[in-house]
Amino acid sequence: MGTYRHLMIYFCCVSIVFSILDIIVQPNVQTYKSAFFMVVEVQRRNMDPWIAKVSVYCLCGCFGVAHYCIAIHFIYRFFALERKGRVRYFQGFNLIIWFLIPIFSGAMWFLITAEVFTQTSIEIDYIRNIVKQTFSADMHEIVFVSGIFYPIDQTVLMTIPFTVIIVFGFRSWKIVRGLLDHGESEYSKNLQMQLYKALVAQNFQTYKSAYILVVEVKRRNMDPWIAKGSIYCICGCFGVVIYCIAIHFIYRLFALERKGRVRYFQGNNLIIWFLIPIVCGAAWLLITSEVYTQTKIEADYIRNSVKQTFNSDMEDIVFISGIFYPIDKTGLRIFNWRTFLGFGLFSILMTIPFTVIIVFGFRSWKIVRGLLDHGESEYSKNLQMQLYKALVAQTVLPMIFLFIPFGLLFSLPMFEIDCQLLSSFITLTFAMYPAVDPLPILYFIDYYRNPIIGLELLRKTDYTMCETLTDAFKLKCCKRSRISNDESITIG
Known part of the structure; x- marks a missing residue:
């Protein structure tokens, strides 16, 4: 066994100490x-607080060592x-150094x-109430260590997201109000406002073993059928989006293969x-409308959560759960079984594009x-x-x-x-994705990045400036190694 024997003895000793402390x-x-926290009930166990x-x-510290x-x-x-x-x-002597590394990391965990x-x-x-x-037990009866990401103080809470919501919400409201002035009739104006509210006022919630999508129809003076139809449509749009990405x-x-398969x-x-995402979106819509129904069992299960979160009765909302x-x-x-069936169908519909993205990516x-290893020139390697x-x-x-967010x-x-x-952020991430997706192209590709940030970092060996006044803003590529096939570079 040799040195491995010493390692196993060392590891066993650490495990014994860890077990004793546990x-x-x-x-x-x-x-x-x-918050996450670890609690020791000192009064019930008659233990000195400093020992605990x-x-x-x-x-x-022993966890760090282990x-x-x-x-x-x-x-x-x-x-x-x-x-x-x-x-x-x-x-x-090297073995001693290896033994000291866990001890040092354990000391870091301790500190x-x-x-x-x-x-x-x-x-x-x-954490007093929990x-x-x-x-x-009261707080003086326990010893604890805790980490709280968003504690509540007496000053300002989450100022940045609150400001963003106010500013961009107001600007969105102004745009929609401008659109309403162009409605052909009073019915058209009212319909536009209801649709707008239906799209922006949806709330994803979870409660115990339930996930819920809620629209407050009474507070927003919205027809229930419009709210329900909008919920079904937004679920269908999610199915369309993920298959478009795939x-x-x-x-x-x-x-990239250059085997002529772009002809497909x-x-x-x-x-x-084009029809594949539409069919999959229709499948999402049908599953949402037929499997996730509003029965008395669902309504009774989430009634308290809706009352606590939205201060609304079940008659004042439209939901799918x-x-x-x-x-x-x-x-x-x-x-x-209906929820498990819907979960299984959604899992299948999400697994297909997820697998396509992983494999083809x-x-x-x-x-x-x-x-990168076969670039004919420095320019070609840099572009690749x-x-x-x-x-x-x-x-x-x-x-x-x-x-990841919707799967979780x-x-x-x-x-x-x-x-x-x-x-709380699920609708935001879904809405942000179309805006975020082009950013890698705009950032990593010089051809797009330089004009956007106002820089002309074009090498003289690659380009020459035309001298005529009419072509003053045109760049002529003079690089000898040129990619002529339009299938050689395709960017989303």
Whole structure:
């Protein structure tokens, strides 16, 4: 066994210490809104508060030691499998250095826990109610460490997003008011305002095992059928958008391959490609309208949440909801097969474009990566690198703005995990994606970036300026290595 024996003994000792501290502390790790915290009930267990606090710090430190030990374990195992003699780095005095690395990281965990996650009045007031509800204990009866991302103080709360909402909401209102002046009739003006409200006033919510989309019709003087139709349409539009993105990636791969397969996007074939997102959007619309219905069970399940969040009765709203485990008339939790069916169908519809984006994005990345090694000139290599960066960014963006948020929103309520913070931004991320998607192209590609920011960083060896007055603003490309085929570069 050699050196590996010493590593295993060291790791076992760390695990023993970690287990002993876990028995002493018996930590309760909780989350509440934007806070995570660890609680030790000192009064109930008749424990000195300073012992409990130090034990919590040591437990966190041991966690830091443990996962660095695991990492070093993998390093040693890799060196041993390589058989290149690098196991010698774990012998003699070097072994002591490897042993010190986890201890140092554990000390960092200890210090961060002790110095950063302190017990101030803000933290105490923030978690007071949840501690009382969960442990039936007052704050002086416990010792805790907590991290609160958005505590509540007595001054200004979230000034930046509030200002953004006010400013851009007012500007949007002015634009819509201007559009209303061009309505052909009073009915047309009223219809435009109702549609506008329906599109901007939707609220995604989660509550226990439910996810909900709510429109307050009474407060906004909106016809319920318009609100419901708008909800169905916006769900259908989401299905259209994600399949459009997937088709975009297919076309880009065909263009980069240079095998003539771009012809599949020409003529009548283009109509078929256009119909695919429409059909998938129609499927989203039908699933939303037929599977997620408004029955008395759904209404009773979310009634309290709607009252607390919107201060509205169920008769004042229009909603669609998916509830995995509703409560029946006898007060028992039941299995809602309709929600699971809808979740399964939505998962299938999202998995197809997600897989297309991953597979075709990866294959495009491999092609562009290969082109970097075969550039005929510095100009060609630089251009391919710009395309490579833009491609990577445009592959990541739909994951961040569409697939991950909506995937979590649909799946977390199944396990009754609170994702209210995520649901608050879900409409915003969906609306932002079309505006954010072109930014990688505009930023990474010099041809677009330079005119936008007002710079003319064009190399003299690549371009010459025409001397005639009529062509003063035209640039003539004089580079000998020129890409003549319009399929050589295709950018979304």
